[in-house]
Amino acid sequence: MKLFVALALFASLSSLALAKDEEYCQNTVITACASSAFSGNSICNARFAGIDHVEPEIQAYINAQLTKSYDYLLLATHFNSYQKNRPGFQKLYQGLSDRSFDDSIALIKQITRRGGVVDFNTRHESPASVSTKRNTVEVDELHSLALALDTEKQLASGATHVHSRATHAADADRDPELAHYIEENFLGKQADSVRKLSGYANDLAKLMKVPDPSLSVYLFDEYLQKQ
Structure with a gap:
């Protein structure tokens, strides 16, 4: 029995x-x-949870990070010229450029680790896509800080959007692992960057409220070199 x-x-x-x-x-x-015909199958991959739902958002965010890395590099080059000669501002923007590029590489590795493929030939449109409108780099020190602050807020909003999509989707599309990755590696870092640049912009604006702000700008650049 x-x-x-x-x-x-x-x-x-x-x-x-x-x-x-x-x-x-x-x-x-x-x-x-x-039938002795197995040579790999799309089902046998590393994809699980809501990767299909979140992947386009992350790819859009990768494109945004790469675009902003290039914009920061242009700013760094502008302030490193012999006409401007602002090594402190050059150091600030070079650091932001390198960070955005490194973040792009990290996101690409995360996508491929989860079984995805990053396709730069396809344009991914989503709220995670930071505006790609080109701002002129021929700006003064204070306006450059304003541009950088706006950029960091856009990148922070993009990371928040990706996290929200991974966390608040329907059960089948939810991806806690990706949400944890974004929270641990991007949200706090972007918040710190926004806080730092907003402080720089407000401090320099106060220092420039004098008839001749050239000394104030020079001293502020000296301060940035030490950061």
Whole structure:
């Protein structure tokens, strides 16, 4: 009797597995190997949870990070010229450029680790896409800080959007692992960057409220070199 019950249970489980053949890598491999035709299958990948739902948002954010890295690099070059000669501002913007580039690489690694492919030939439009409108780099020190602050707020909003999409989607599209990754590696860092640049902009604006602000700007640049 026990043997009969065991056989019946095994049969029912086997039927359930066969009903879901298309969902599992193992079943796909078994089927393919039976005909000696297995050479890799789209089901046998590293994708799970809501990666399909969040991947376009992250790719849009990668594009935004790369664009802003280039913009910061232009600002750094502008202040490193012999006409401007502001090594402190050059150091600030070079650091922001390097950080955005490194963040792009980290996000690409995260996407591929989860079974995705980053396609730079496809334009991904979403609220995570930071405005790509080109701002002139021929600006003074205070206006450059204002541009940088706006950029950091946009990048912070993009990270928040990706986190929200991964956290508050429907059950099938929710991706806690990606949400945790964005929270741990981007949200706090972007908040700190916004706070720092807002302080710089307000401090320099106060220092420049004099008839000749050239000394104030020079001293502020000296301060930035030491940061």
